[in-house]
Amino acid sequence: MSPRHRKTLVVAGHGMVGHRLVQAAIERGLTETHDIVVVGEESRPAYDRVALTSFFEVGADELSFLPSGEYDDPRVRLVLGTTVDGFDPETRTVLLSDGQVIAYDELVLATGAAPFVPPVPGHDLDGCFVYRTIDDLEAIRDAAATATVGAVIGGGLLGLEAANALAQLGLETHVVEMAPRLMAVQVDDAGGAMLVRHIEKLGLHVHTGARTEQVLGEERVEGLALAGEEPVPAEVVVFSAGIRPRDQLARDAGLDVAERGGVLVDERCRTSDEHVWAIGECAAPDGRMYGLVAPGYAMAEVVVDALLGGPGAFTGADMSTKLKLLGVDVASFGDAFAATDGALELVYADAVQGVYKKLVISADGRQLLGGILVGDASAYGVLRPMVASGIALPDNPEELILPVGRGGAEIGLPDEAQVCSCNDVTKAQILEAVGEGGACDSPSCVTKCTKAGSTCGSCKPVVKRVVEEFFAAQGKVVDKSLCEHFAMTRQELFDVVAVHGYTRFDDIIEAHGRGRGCDICKPTVASILASQLNGHVLEGPTRTLQDTNDAYLANIQRNGTYSVVPRIPGGEITPEKLIVIGQVAQDFGLYTKITGGQRIDLLGARMEQLPAIWRRLVDAGFESGHAYGKSLRTVKSCVGSTWCRYGVQDSVQLAIDLELRYRGLRSPHKLKGGVSGCARECAEARGKDFGVIATEKGWNLYVGGNGGATPAHARLLAGDLDTETLVRYLDRFLMYYVRTADRLQRTAPWIDSLDGGLERVREIVVDDALGLGSELEAAMARHVDGYFDEWKETLDDPDKLARFVSFVNAPDTPDPHISFRSEREQAVPEDSSGPVSLGTTIPVGAPR
Amino acid sequence: MSTSTDATVLTGYTLVCRVDQIEVEGGVAALVDGVAVAIFRTHDGNVYAMSNYDPCSRASVLARGIVGTRGEIPYVASPMHKQAFDLRTGQCLDDAAVRVPTYDVRVTDGMVHVGGPRQET
Numbered sequence A: 001m002s003p004r005h006r007k008t009l010v011v012a013g014h015g016m017v018g019h020r021l022v023q024a025a026i027e028r029g030l031t032e033t034h035d036i037v038v039v040g041e042e043s044r045p046a047y048d049r050v051a052l053t054s055f056f057e058v059g060a061d062e063l064s065f066l067p068s069g070e071y072d073d074p075r076v077r078l079v080l081g082t083t084v085d086g087f088d089p090e091t092r093t094v095l096l097s098d099g100q101v102i103a104y105d106e107l108v109l110a111t112g113a114a115p116f117v118p119p120v121p122g123h124d125l126d127g128c129f130v131y132r133t134i135d136d137l138e139a140i141r142d143a144a145a146t147a148t149v150g151a152v153i154g155g156g157l158l159g160l161e162a163a164n165a166l167a168q169l170g171l172e173t174h175v176v177e178m179a180p181r182l183m184a185v186q187v188d189d190a191g192g193a194m195l196v197r198h199i200e201k202l203g204l205h206v207h208t209g210a211r212t213e214q215v216l217g218e219e220r221v222e223g224l225a226l227a228g229e230e231p232v233p234a235e236v237v238v239f240s241a242g243i244r245p246r247d248q249l250a251r252d253a254g255l256d257v258a259e260r261g262g263v264l265v266d267e268r269c270r271t272s273d274e275h276v277w278a279i280g281e282c283a284a285p286d287g288r289m290y291g292l293v294a295p296g297y298a299m300a301e302v303v304v305d306a307l308l309g310g311p312g313a314f315t316g317a318d319m320s321t322k323l324k325l326l327g328v329d330v331a332s333f334g335d336a337f338a339a340t341d342g343a344l345e346l347v348y349a350d351a352v353q354g355v356y357k358k359l360v361i362s363a364d365g366r367q368l369l370g371g372i373l374v375g376d377a378s379a380y381g382v383l384r385p386m387v388a389s390g391i392a393l394p395d396n397p398e399e400l401i402l403p404v405g406r407g408g409a410e411i412g413l414p415d416e417a418q419v420c421s422c423n424d425v426t427k428a429q430i431l432e433a434v435g436e437g438g439a440c441d442s443p444s445c446v447t448k449c450t451k452a453g454s455t456c457g458s459c460k461p462v463v464k465r466v467v468e469e470f471f472a473a474q475g476k477v478v479d480k481s482l483c484e485h486f487a488m489t490r491q492e493l494f495d496v497v498a499v500h501g502y503t504r505f506d507d508i509i510e511a512h513g514r515g516r517g518c519d520i521c522k523p524t525v526a527s528i529l530a531s532q533l534n535g536h537v538l539e540g541p542t543r544t545l546q547d548t549n550d551a552y553l554a555n556i557q558r559n560g561t562y563s564v565v566p567r568i569p570g571g572e573i574t575p576e577k578l579i580v581i582g583q584v585a586q587d588f589g590l591y592t593k594i595t596g597g598q599r600i601d602l603l604g605a606r607m608e609q610l611p612a613i614w615r616r617l618v619d620a621g622f623e624s625g626h627a628y629g630k631s632l633r634t635v636k637s638c639v640g641s642t643w644c645r646y647g648v649q650d651s652v653q654l655a656i657d658l659e660l661r662y663r664g665l666r667s668p669h670k671l672k673g674g675v676s677g678c679a680r681e682c683a684e685a686r687g688k689d690f691g692v693i694a695t696e697k698g699w700n701l702y703v704g705g706n707g708g709a710t711p712a713h714a715r716l717l718a719g720d721l722d723t724e725t726l727v728r729y730l731d732r733f734l735m736y737y738v739r740t741a742d743r744l745q746r747t748a749p750w751i752d753s754l755d756g757g758l759e760r761v762r763e764i765v766v767d768d769a770l771g772l773g774s775e776l777e778a779a780m781a782r783h784v785d786g787y788f789d790e791w792k793e794t795l796d797d798p799d800k801l802a803r804f805v806s807f808v809n810a811p812d813t814p815d816p817h818i819s820f821r822s823e824r825e826q827a828v829p830e831d832s833s834g835p836v837s838l839g840t841t842i843p844v845g846a847p848r
Numbered sequence B: 001m002s003t004s005t006d007a008t009v010l011t012g013y014t015l016v017c018r019v020d021q022i023e024v025e026g027g028v029a030a031l032v033d034g035v036a037v038a039i040f041r042t043h044d045g046n047v048y049a050m051s052n053y054d055p056c057s058r059a060s061v062l063a064r065g066i067v068g069t070r071g072e073i074p075y076v077a078s079p080m081h082k083q084a085f086d087l088r089t090g091q092c093l094d095d096a097a098v099r100v101p102t103y104d105v106r107v108t109d110g111m112v113h114v115g116g117p118r119q120e121t
């Protein structure tokens, strides 16, 4: 039997896509009929160009796709360090740079793309580089060893990668971008602005809207001349101003090329010559070039399929991108610029966290079309497949981009959803790998077996979740729901309310909850609304959300009466005011006691007496004071330097100022402060949520203290502060707590719960590492400016006052259940022995 | 008591207030035959009445509780220690042994009328 004639397949270029083609050819049996010769210009076999930047950390071996230097299949021959100089479609031969001529049956061009270097004067000086190959990176590394400043021309995706690399190499780094924003192709203006903030915070200099006119220097680069701007010094310059397909071979052979470059191919990736194919970045299917690896891989599969006689076709690709640049997540997918007719945009921006997220949604709200994520791209893994598979959106699409990992876990991806776009792996395939059919027991094993997550890695979180969900099917899941009505934490709810600007509980529960709420979620929402809107807690429908103490602006006592605790800021009070308190107590028959918070409690007021008591207090210059509510209680003070022989600062003045500044602030739990005039600490400041202790030079600020059931000592946040800085830090600290703590979580456990603990707080409050300082201060300024005396306001509003009656139909009849006896010469509650009836003879008023 | 001016007179019922004097998901206390009764209005427009006396804390306070739902059950949480009471039956949802008396209640022409204690099992 004569051996069948074997054919020869020549592949020009051994990059990512050329390698994929060979792999697929081996896996799918094409080598049964074809010998393959791969010719690669680089000295190394194919490597992971997508992860090029990690070369500096992990070295070339880690990146290699073929560490052994050859394929297992002996029918594949690899010729490296050699270029294909030309080919002749007539004779079907290729000419190599070493003079070899190889005859082919089929030729695949996989020559990739080359960085575009704009022809500015000086572009070829020593010290100018491009960023494409390991060789490029080695050269950059060598040049950086003796340099201090570097510049990258181009602020696109690759330019930022290159800037990242220069910064990692220890250079002061400038990014020069002609467009008005960074990553102009992937992100919009707002996203670009957020990106600039992140990048500048890392110490890089960003010049947008800046055109490079010349590379300065004689032999070696010295800097860049920019149009209308100061020149930028630089000893290393990296060009990253886009890429151009390497289509010269095809041009020379007379094949069709696309208008904007690239070898023109049809949907089977065949060029205008039927035995020549082109794939990857050198190819332009339908005239369009794709600068990403996933479309290239798809093209490689299509060609192998075609050579095997299959029907595969390349019909366009997902241009989604996700990357971590300088530690900043950036992702852009689908119709990121809302180009679709009628498309809606849903934006979540949090300058505090440095996060910008945008969803583009179809006009009918049912379909996700695309989006942009900056600062936190964790939702990308779920969102991108939603675009790709056209899955219907959930009812509250914004939950997909709200923080704290809501996005995803609950949003069941259908089995056919593509989880990994680089390698086209669906959820079903992953489930198969972990299920009966497969033997995988971990996400990493799944990545090995299915390739999902092995390329750009952006789908790894979803791979992990799919695997975990599979294994946790019966396992216990930690439920962080607030209550049965809201499947989210207080912080998540806080963000939901902020994003939508909700002002009514009804709207919130309708859109994000179920049922009608309860005694947990209602007060929580009331507190969130109070923090965000600074309105009156008894305004309109918010009244019924309040716990009884907030609802009646006083503390309920065991017999249904209330206590009133007039505010005495810092514990300082004039004799005249002391007398007023005594008189009010006398006139209303109230029990009085000095509290642990340096003020005086008036107990035993019937609900209907409260307004009259407040009236007396307000007229005498008091506020009724918060001993109720999750809000600031008191800022306790010692006598300080005014009197005390040890005092070094005026602790009373500061305590008064702080109490007046933060009074009324609604918070996740109550807040207490203290100020001591010296280290003897008579005000027990370190037992408070925030405590200040005077030093010779200023103030030490301590945070996270409390008494109660689990006492905690406050810890030093910053030392020797002047008063202005102290207040600024406190503003930031308290607002950050208000925004991010859980319901009923005091500052100490909240700090413990933060990743990084007190150090994290210091980064945010003192170092302003997230750049949210001014935003937090502004939020506090709004609180301070918006503060009003809620008791006085109530007195002025008949609607609110109408609530303060014993019985709606008998407002003048006191509740018979309340009675007092005398103890130590004061009135105290008489214990009730059961329901009391006044009998039917008591006349009652007609309804008003 | 003066019911003569009212459009509707219901025998055995006491007219206590206009329905809009009760906030949605709020409550008021009323005196009905000398007894403190808490009257609530829910989101779906229903009006319920039960004794104002919270047997757990032994205080007359239930009208001041937060109204909400547990599953399908409309309830009020005592403002004192938050025990939940089914608005329809007075049953304490946290303690099967505790139940608060409920009252018949009718709304006519925007007016709330409370009848006698309900005799139910």
Ligand code: SRM
Pocket: A555, A556, A563, A564, A565, A593, A594, A595, A596, A597, A598, A599, A600, A601, A626, A627, A633, A634, A636, A670, A672, A687, A688, A705, A706, A707, A708, A709, A710, A746
């Ligand atoms: C009146 C007062 C006791 C006194 O007569 O001294 C008091 C009374 C109450 N305290 Fe207190 N606490 C009072 C000082 C304190 C102190 C001492 C202090 O502030 O220096 C502490 C320990 C310090 C601390 O908070 O870290 C204190 C730790 C608590 C706790 C435990 C908090 C914790 O984090 O574990 C509660 C329970 C809670 O808030 O959940 C509590 C709760 C309460 C409540 C609100 C309980 C309630 O719901 O009825 C009491 C009602 C006050 C009222 O009706 O007027 N009270 N309470 C003090 C009022 C101070 C003021 O002027 O505002």
Ligand SMILES: Cc1cc2nc3c(=O)[nH]c(=O)nc-3n(C[C@H](O)[C@H](O)[C@H](O)COP(=O)(O)OP(=O)(O)OC[C@H]3O[C@@H](n4cnc5c(N)ncnc54)[C@H](O)[C@@H]3O)c2cc1C
Pocket: A012, A013, A014, A015, A016, A017, A018, A039, A040, A041, A042, A049, A050, A051, A052, A053, A082, A083, A084, A085, A110, A111, A112, A113, A131, A132, A133, A158, A161, A246, A249, A279, A280, A281, A282, A290, A291, A292, A293, A294, A296, A322, A323, A456
């Ligand atoms: C720093 C960096 C980061 C990137 N990040 C991402 C990312 O996050 N996601 C993403 O999808 N893509 C990313 N890319 C793009 C991705 O690397 C390319 O899309 C992919 O490498 C294209 O594969 P290719 O095989 O077509 O081209 P290449 O990988 O460039 O391979 C072409 C090979 O052919 C060789 N060659 C050229 N001409 C000849 C010739 N005449 N004879 C012989 N050999 C020749 C070249 O030397 C090269 O080795 C990144 C690229 C860079 C540089």
Ligand code: SF4
Pocket: A638, A639, A640, A641, A644, A645, A646, A647, A648, A651, A676, A677, A678, A679, A680, A681, A682, A683
């Ligand atoms: S803390 Fe210092 S200044 Fe204040 S009272 Fe005590 S000893 Fe005096």
Ligand code: FES
Pocket: A419, A420, A421, A422, A423, A452, A453, A454, A455, A456, A457, A458, A459, A460
């Ligand atoms: S999407 Fe890139 S590796 Fe899966």
